[in-house]
Amino acid sequence: MKITVIGAGYVGLVTAACLADVGHQVLCAKKSKKKFEMLKKGISPIYEPGLSEMLRRNLDENRIDFTTDMEEAINFSEAIFICVGTPTTPEGEADLSQVEDVVSSISKYMDDYKLIIEKSTVPVNTHLKIREMVREKTDIDFDVASNPEFLAEGTSVYNFMNPHRIVVGVDTPRARKIFEEIYQPFTTKGFPLLITDIPSAEIIKYASNAFLAMKISYINMISDLCEKTGASIDDVSQGVGLDHRIGSKFLNAGLGYGGSCLPKDVTALIHTYKEHDLDTGLLQETEKINQKRKDIFYQQVEENLDDMEGKVITLWGLAFKPNTDDIRAAPAIDIVRKLQDAGAMVKLYDPKAEENFQRIIPENENITYFDDKYDALKDSSALLLVTEWDEFKESDVDRIKELMESPTIIDGRNIMDRDLMMDKGFRYVSMGR
């Protein structure tokens, strides 16, 4: 089946590549020519395991192509996935301007029936606004539908190809039939397709993300109690997570959640609740606890280092989580800025996110980036662990100690074995244990 995907970011590119990989004919529209040539050669501009290989395979077999011509993209197929960004406005609302831009192009160029699919995360009843926008411009038949995406960066190709569920919100039999055809390669493998009304599908996405954020904030709240009472959050998390009704995922205490989804989606949901005069207490508390995690971590840095002026401090991990180069709302941004303000000489290392981080915090006389994690440790007074990349867990602890001026580790992700670090003579601080 022919499919159009608009937007070639984390969601658009993965959606386009995976739908091509299951046999559809996909045209993916990019806004600018930037990185267009890379895509045409099958090189993913974002780091996502398995994505470049999948792109190359489907380019070779002519199942995927890219364009910057919106009119061509819109009239390539009847199913159009909108996968553009929905960031937060200063008021905390979801900024729908990118979605509106795309909808306005669709209504301008469409020459036949279209199924306009919200894959971007949009607030409940956005489909009504989209419908109104298109209706005003054309008499051609169309449907609007919601098909939220649940992939997680770092494992997005796997998540798309092996979904826990595919959620689709429709209100016509025609739209339903198109989705059944699009997702047939998944449903035949037994992956569940949940078909709902459109507002429910729109809410499912926010409800899921807010729940995950709440789970992280909840375990971080429990971690504070562990710290005060001599309990270990590792044992507590394990004991709680072994209950099948709760589950062990998203129960890691530490620096809290970041990234392009959870923070913005919780904020946008709060805004929606306010619009409907509903109580926002639980959501606001989730956000407040999360904000505080970075402060608690930074306090630990201050308490363990006294004066930071002129001291070398090393930070491992810039991405908001492992296996991605995405730094949106990454805790490292605030932490590096604070260290810089305190006059520290900051040395930074991340396996994949340096290029993106440099765009926000460029190298200068106080900030140096390294290609090797051990090189970043020379003469350091403290190592701050900010992202839980596997390669940090597998570090040579003796080498770390040897390279540092004073062996202090502040572990914001509870990566290291606490007893081992103590035995090796580190001053080791972690979260809630």
Ligand SMILES: NC(=O)c1ccc[n+]([C@@H]2O[C@H](COP(=O)([O-])OP(=O)(O)OC[C@H]3O[C@@H](n4cnc5c(N)ncnc54)[C@H](O)[C@@H]3O)[C@@H](O)[C@H]2O)c1
């Ligand atoms: N990143 C995730 O893990 C994730 C997971 C699930 C859902 N989502 C949601 O999916 C949406 C997209 O997120 P993302 O992380 O892929 O964002 P992104 O910023 O990585 O990608 C969005 C892309 O859309 C492009 N774009 C904007 N306007 C365009 C236009 N008119 N024509 C063509 N391209 C255009 C931008 O240039 C950008 O490349 C958001 O609503 C997000 O909340 C994201």
